[in-house]
Amino acid sequence: MDTKDFGFSTIHLGHGSGGELTRKLLDNIIFTTFNNEYLNQKHDGSIVKMNSNIAISTDSFVITPIFFKGGNIGELAVNGTVNDVAMCGAIPKYISLAFIIEEGLKIEEFVAIVNSIKKAADESGVLVITGDTKVVERGKGDKIFINTTGFGEQHPKASISVQNIQPGDKILVNGYIAQHGIAIMSEREGLQFESTITSDTTNLNFLVNDLLDTFGDKIKLFRDPTRGGLGTVLHEIANDISLGVYLKENDIPVEKQVAAACEMLGLDPMYVANEGVFVVVVDPSIENEVLALMKNHEKGKNTAVIGEFTSEHPNKVVMQSSIGGKRIVSPLVGEQLPRIC
Amino acid sequence: MKYLSEYRNLEATKRYINKIHEITTKNWNIMEICGGQTHGLVKNGILELLPDKVRMIHGPGCPVCVTPLNLIDKAVELLENGVIVCSFGDMIRVPGSKKSLLEAKANGGDLRVLYSPIEAVTVAKQNPEKEVVFFAVGFETTAPANALSVLHAEKEGITNYSILTSHVLVPPAMEAILDDEFNTINAFLAAGHVCAIMGTEEYYPIVDKYKIPIVVTGFEPLDLVQGIYIAVNQLESKTYKLENQYARVVKEEGNIAAKKVIQQVFEVSDREWRGIGLIPNSGYRLRKKYEQYDAEEKFNISNIKVPENANCIAGEILKGLKKPYECSQFGKTCVPANPLGAPMVSSEGACAAYYHFSNHVIDQ
Structure with a gap:
């Protein structure tokens, strides 16, 4: 035009x-x-x-x-x-x-x-x-x-509800987290920095459809962690059903440049916004098949199993740190604020 | 960025943790000075991996936490009077006596969150009809950049720029903590990035006077456990000296160019620390030559004085006398969304570290 x-x-x-x-x-x-x-x-x-x-x-x-x-x-x-x-x-x-x-x-x-x-x-x-x-x-x-x-x-086979989640259910994400938020931040006034990080905005409906076609009600929940990031969304789910979430930091997919940018800006990728990322909660019996299907799909090449639901520590998201310690992942309060030094 | 993998290596960290367990025979209280170190310890779950006998005490090295309440009120006052206030992000949610900078912004104040004070000079240049103030808080680490912003403004003849400064210094605070009658500290992990600027010389007199080990330490998990190991090793072998764990960043003489800039612009002065009170010779103020860049003088706001919230035990937290979870308000009336004091807000504050990451909350 x-x-x-x-x-x-x-x-x-x-x-x-x-x-x-x-x-x-x-x-x-x-x-x-x-x-x-x-x-x-x-x-x-x-x-x-x-x-x-x-x-x-x-x-x-x-x-x-x-x-x-x-x-x-x-x-x-x-x-x-x-x-x-x-x-x-x-x-x-x-x-x-x-x-x-x-x-x-x-x-x-x-x-x-x-x-x-x-x-x-x-x-x-x-x-x-x-x-x-x-x-x-x-x-x-x-x-x-x-x-x-x-x-x-x-979807005729869909039975999506947080109430379906049981202890032991596995949590997957379809790819690298925090890309959208960092891409936006890299262009904000006063914060510009050079990077090749791009927003991950994309549609996820075809991958969701494939998952429902194949696994039906064994898929318990889909949730896209946009604002507030992965940490906040998992915390919300845990609180909704009074179960705990157990994560392993090393399993959470964060692209290297994004990790470096987060370090530089003093931000935690767990709270940075996403657009093309979603969390899938599945019955543990289909964990490997779901992983395989998602990795095979254009929108899920970097899918990873990041943790599971547990009856221990209800309402809390607990993460095993990369050095073997444990910490909780609390929900984001307001905006993440860059630190002084 | 190798440190993301090498200095967060599980096996290497475990080796030091095991070594600390092997050599520890007595109870030791070790204070990490810097809030960045506190967060590193809590966020990575290091505290629970240490022997029970090694107790980490969290120090005052959180610039936001020790910035006096009246200074926040002064910044709010400027915002409400049409001044463009530029600040590091950490500072904007800290409650003043009536409101935070963020609330003043919501009411129409022009608040800019920046990563560097030099950018604030650019803001001043772009807005010649407005006054621009940079909220220059921090320890020795941020002093060079803040000083440099004044020199930039001077060089470019920018007259609508000034700084609201509350610079504080680590060594006098360490002495104030050691002189406290309730002090129980056996060793310090000195703040790596402060020493990167200032070097290590000024810590020898403290080692000698108080016969206390000081280990200059970094911020990654491996740095922290190695620093703790070195401190415990000295304590167990009854020695006390200055050791530099963070030699990959910290030189004995520090950053000479940065120190020169600080010297040029600032002079040592008495400073009030939030929650602790006045510590003699514990901060910087602008030299007479640069007083036109002093926002307190320029806007005649030096008289604003306000009392602290009586329910906040920030002072005891900052001196390491109490842990955040020993505060009756912790996680109840005082939460990050509605903080009573600065340690619950800052990403370097001990209360925020415990609230966000700690197992003490898991157990409740």
Whole structure:
């Protein structure tokens, strides 16, 4: 799409007025990009057919910077919601898409974001079926905020619930943790450092689907540790069911550059945000088969078994350190703060 | 970054742990000075691997923890009056008498979290219409960079930059701890990174005066167990001397260039330590020549004085007289999300170390 033909180079308040300019913005960018039978009706909403119980998940995306190594806010807004639906044990089908744009956003940037949304939606097999665009005055937003809501059909074999977890169940993660948070941090004002670390944002729904097809209700739980990181999510699960979690530090996959960046910045990778990572809790009888299936999948090449649930130390996540000592992994409080020296 | 594997090696660490068990016959209290060392000990589960007779006492080396409460109030006051306040991340959640820097930011203050004071000079350059203050806290380790920021500002003729400083020094604090009537410390692990700047010379007089072993020690698990081994070995063989476990980083003379910059900008002065009180000659203040970079003078805020929270035993924690879990508020009214005192906030604070990582919490 050639942005020169639009007749405007930045988005301003008029584009959110609901009038002619809004129509132009939608026609030129949104409808041409997403072009599907539901959206083309240009109705206030869409009527869709679903074949099972419906999983619904909503999420808002407010990231700074909006473009970062390995992605932008657009694909994040699709992958994040697609993954949240998938974590429910469902197959994502449709998403809604709502923008809150701060006036002054360059059209090229908006188009780049919309194109990323389209690409990410196509890759994960979801259709954008309804949306909204609002524009706020300069200083009242942070370039662009996106809200997406995902709708998915529950997988027929899925029985995903924390209540299914038993002592002895194994915990796997599908790859290197902490990449997204460190990639974002490396581009934040005042913290820039050179690295080739990129965000891990990606869809996980196909891997989730394969796992459910093969193992059904022996998969107890999926959870994606986004904000708060792996440590916080495991702590939440342990608390929800009054069991303990036992981890081995050496088994937790952390890529070398990320580990080095965490050391340098004084951060613990257990609390750094992820986007393309998920935790799988499985019956111990299928541990090896699950590991093999995941390692064989494009989105799970670096899968590792990192620990298990235990009836000892209920509500606590305990980690065996690399030198053989033990420590607890407590939940993250506020943001991780870089230390002084 | 070899230290991630070599200095966290299970077998090598075990060997030293075993050696410590073999040579220990008596009860020994060893204080690690630096909060980074405390976290290393707790986070890696080293405390529980040591013999019961070797008791680690956690020292005052947490810059955030020893920064007086009134200084946080001063920084908040600046933020609320339109000054851009730049700070290390650790500092922003520490409660002042009314609010923390983070809360002042939420109310509209322009607070910037930086990794280096030099960046604060850049912020000042980019915002010539605003005043910019760097919250320059820390031990000898951060003093050179803070001093350098003043020299940078001077060189570039930047007049809207100043520092709110509370620099403290390790050796006077060690003497204050040893002089305390309840002191039980038998040996020190000196803070490796402080010594990387200052060298080891200033510790010999303490070794001689108090007849106490001092081992300059690093921060990785292997460093820590080796440092403890060296200390126990001296204690068991009734010797006391200065030894340098962290020789890969610490030179006898320290970092001469860094010391020169400190000398140029700062002079030794009395300092108030949060929870401990005034210790003579225990800190730095800007030299007269650089007083225009002193935020307290510039903004006339030196009179702000506030009392400590009476329920917080930070002073006893920092002097090693009590362990965090011996505090009646620990993990109850005082938690990282709602801390009564700084040791529960800082990533170098002993209370935060125990709250986040320790088996004492597992057992409860």
